[in-house]
Amino acid sequence: MSERTTAEHAGPLGLVRYASRVGGQGPTAGRTGRRWRALVWVIPGLALVLVFVYYPLVLNFWYSASKLNLFTGELSFVGLDNYTRMANDPVFWRSLVNNVLYAGISVVFQVFFALVLAAVIESQVKSGRWRAALRSIYFLPSAMSLTVTGLLFSFIYQPEGGLLNGILDAVGLDHLQQAWLGNSSTAMLAIIAMSQWQGFGYSTLLFAVAIQRIPNEIYEAASIDGVGPFRQIFTVTIPLIREMTGLMMIVTMSGAFQVFNEVMVMTSGGPDNSTHVLGTWLYRSGFVKNDFGYAAAIAVVIFVITLALAIVQVRYTSRKRVVW
Amino acid sequence: MSATTATRATGVARADGRRPSTTLDRRAFWHLIGRLLVLGALIGLVIIVIYPMLWMGIGSLKTNTEILSDPFALPASPDLSSYGRAIDRGVGVYFVNSVIVTGASVVFTTLLSAWAAYGLTRVTIPFSRTILMVIVGGLMLAPTVAVIPLVKLLQAWGIYDTYWALILLYTAFRVPFTTFLIRSYMIDLPSSVDEAAFIDGASRAQIFWRITMPMCKPILVSAVVLQILFAWNEFLFALIFVGTESLKTLPVGLATLSSRAVTDYPAVFAGMTIAAVPMIVLFFLSQKYFVRGLADGIGK
Numbered sequence: 001m002s003e004r005t006t007a008e009h010a011g012p013l014g015l016v017r018y019a020s021r022v023g024g025q026g027p028t029a030g031r032t033g034r035r036w037r038a039l040v041w042v043i044p045g046l047a048l049v050l051v052f053v054y055y056p057l058v059l060n061f062w063y064s065a066s067k068l069n070l071f072t073g074e075l076s077f078v079g080l081d082n083y084t085r086m087a088n089d090p091v092f093w094r095s096l097v098n099n100v101l102y103a104g105i106s107v108v109f110q111v112f113f114a115l116v117l118a119a120v121i122e123s124q125v126k127s128g129r130w131r132a133a134l135r136s137i138y139f140l141p142s143a144m145s146l147t148v149t150g151l152l153f154s155f156i157y158q159p160e161g162g163l164l165n166g167i168l169d170a171v172g173l174d175h176l177q178q179a180w181l182g183n184s185s186t187a188m189l190a191i192i193a194m195s196q197w198q199g200f201g202y203s204t205l206l207f208a209v210a211i212q213r214i215p216n217e218i219y220e221a222a223s224i225d226g227v228g229p230f231r232q233i234f235t236v237t238i239p240l241i242r243e244m245t246g247l248m249m250i251v252t253m254s255g256a257f258q259v260f261n262e263v264m265v266m267t268s269g270g271p272d273n274s275t276h277v278l279g280t281w282l283y284r285s286g287f288v289k290n291d292f293g294y295a296a297a298i299a300v301v302i303f304v305i306t307l308a309l310a311i312v313q314v315r316y317t318s319r320k321r322v323v324w
Numbered sequence: 325m326s327a328t329t330a331t332r333a334t335g336v337a338r339a340d341g342r343r344p345s346t347t348l349d350r351r352a353f354w355h356l357i358g359r360l361l362v363l364g365a366l367i368g369l370v371i372i373v374i375y376p377m378l379w380m381g382i383g384s385l386k387t388n389t390e391i392l393s394d395p396f397a398l399p400a401s402p403d404l405s406s407y408g409r410a411i412d413r414g415v416g417v418y419f420v421n422s423v424i425v426t427g428a429s430v431v432f433t434t435l436l437s438a439w440a441a442y443g444l445t446r447v448t449i450p451f452s453r454t455i456l457m458v459i460v461g462g463l464m465l466a467p468t469v470a471v472i473p474l475v476k477l478l479q480a481w482g483i484y485d486t487y488w489a490l491i492l493l494y495t496a497f498r499v500p501f502t503t504f505l506i507r508s509y510m511i512d513l514p515s516s517v518d519e520a521a522f523i524d525g526a527s528r529a530q531i532f533w534r535i536t537m538p539m540c541k542p543i544l545v546s547a548v549v550l551q552i553l554f555a556w557n558e559f560l561f562a563l564i565f566v567g568t569e570s571l572k573t574l575p576v577g578l579a580t581l582s583s584r585a586v587t588d589y590p591a592v593f594a595g596m597t598i599a600a601v602p603m604i605v606l607f608f609l610s611q612k613y614f615v616r617g618l619a620d621g622i623g624k
């Protein structure tokens with residue numbers, strides 16, 4: 001079977017695009033009964049995905065147009081009421097803005113910074129062992145749960161005995177000391193900063209893998225043309241992995257709209273609702289305020305944003321690709 | 325850095341005492357400065373990453389008063405009792421729960437995904453492309469979006485607040501990714517061995533278990549490792565679908581512990597360390613497979 005196309009190289013969503021375009025059935029062979037029986041291979045996985053991933057998604061649309069109390073089971077249709085309330089809810093807008101801020105800052109650190117960092121490691125560090133060591137060390141925080149890193153940074157940001165205030169004191173910037181998570185003007189940025197600390201190594205590792213796949217001859221040609229190793233980063237490496245860069249931007253933004261764990265652990269949305277993101281506001285509206293219809297409407301907003309990004313990703317990865 | 329011959333021009337004195345020429349050696353000098361800056365930045369970044377993690381480990385050996393006073397100080401007398409207290413305060417139970425849920429979801433996810441990948445690459449099935457699209461398309465859907473209906477569904481099916489809630493959800497939400505990963509590996513395997521075995525009278529199941537699965541070992545290890553990392557660290561589902569204290573997994577349990585144990589920070593630090601260390605060890609043991617899975621998962 002040689003169904004492999006360039007779409008195979010375009011990641012999971014590239015494959016979706018490929019499958020959707022070709023459509024229809026696979027190659028036909030064998031007797032019909034045999035073929036249907038062969039479905040047993042895919043049915044367990046398919047059934048689980050349909051029941052636990054797709055079905056709830058469909059139900060969620062219905063719930064978003066309902067007044068729903070999951071504890072009493074009350075369910076009544078209210079039309080667009082949840083959505084009009086959402087439009088007039090300042091915390092909803094605040095959450096959305098925080099998600100956008102999250103996405104913007106994450107793109108800077110986990111895409112652009114990580115890209116340059118990966119290129120610098122791969123070109124400037126001569127020893128292969130040191131390159132591997134640096135990539136692994138930077139990745140380490142990504143192996144830890146967001147609860148652990150979130151709690152760790154809550155301690156780091158603490159006014160009493162916290163590492164950050166301690167460092168500011170040690171370098172003579174003690175006037176900057178504050179309760180980082182207790183102050184509504186710094187709390188959101190403090191959480192986002194933690195997330196960058198945790199996440200930059202993950203994308204650096206992926207960029208490094210992409211860079212290693214660039215053929216050496218291209219660098220040799222650049223050297224012969226008199227381009228130094230540092231300039232090669234900007235004239236060879238970065239242009240040649242721009243597809244990966246685009247992919248990482250989309251994946252990073254999509255992740256930023258699904259933020260939940262770190263905010264729950266570090267502030268639960270406080271102080272004064274200043275650190276709510278869509279995920280935590282959904283949780284609070286539903287599971288704390290028992291307003292599940294409204295929470296379902298927030299879920300629809302998350303769905304629309306992440307689906308839009310996924311569609312951009314599918315279109316992006318199915319374009320003509322650089323092949324070497 | 326080859327410019328060591330010039331003697332005429334003035335310039336910055338070099339470590340070896342020779343005087344550099346204006347053109348070539350100035351370039352070498354700036355090159356050296358550039359490299360030092362780059363290496364300095366790389367090492368600085370290592371410190372930024374490592375120090376907070378060490379600080380966590382060291383914090384677990386301090387007393388509560390020490391944690392609240394000087395953040396840089398080392399513990400006067402390193403005290404391991406915080407680990408015992410953390411385990412007593414629930415971390416032991418959370419750890420076991422995490423092992424159960426992670427282990428079961430790893431087995432189910434890998435098996436179901438390998439079956440699906442086999443069916444989609446090696447067997448002729450009806451609507452195979454549609455099925456492929458539906459399964460892998462599941463990746464596009466954010467877990468947050470499904471949470472509220474899932475509460476109702478899991479309650480109706482009687483598995484709300486059980487291990488099964490997490491095991492089934494961790495499996496269902498990871499089958500799309502894992503199927504994609506294994507499928508893209510299987511499709512590159514030569515099918516001549518399969519066909520030979522088929523002619524020799526082997527059944528599909530025998531071929532799958534005896535030939536295909538062993539050949540897929542590298543990607544299966546990647547799939548397992550990434551699933552362990554996901555299930556061990558997952559928080560959203562674990563928070564919503566399990567409420568009973570004795571069923572909580574580490575990420576949610578630790579959050580509970582930190583809100584209760586406000587007078588015993590060392591125990592919280594110990595709990596965090598207990599949760600983090602297994603994944604760090606796993607990463608170092610199986611780095612190759614980690615990297616492969618992550619890289620193939622986003623696009624080859």
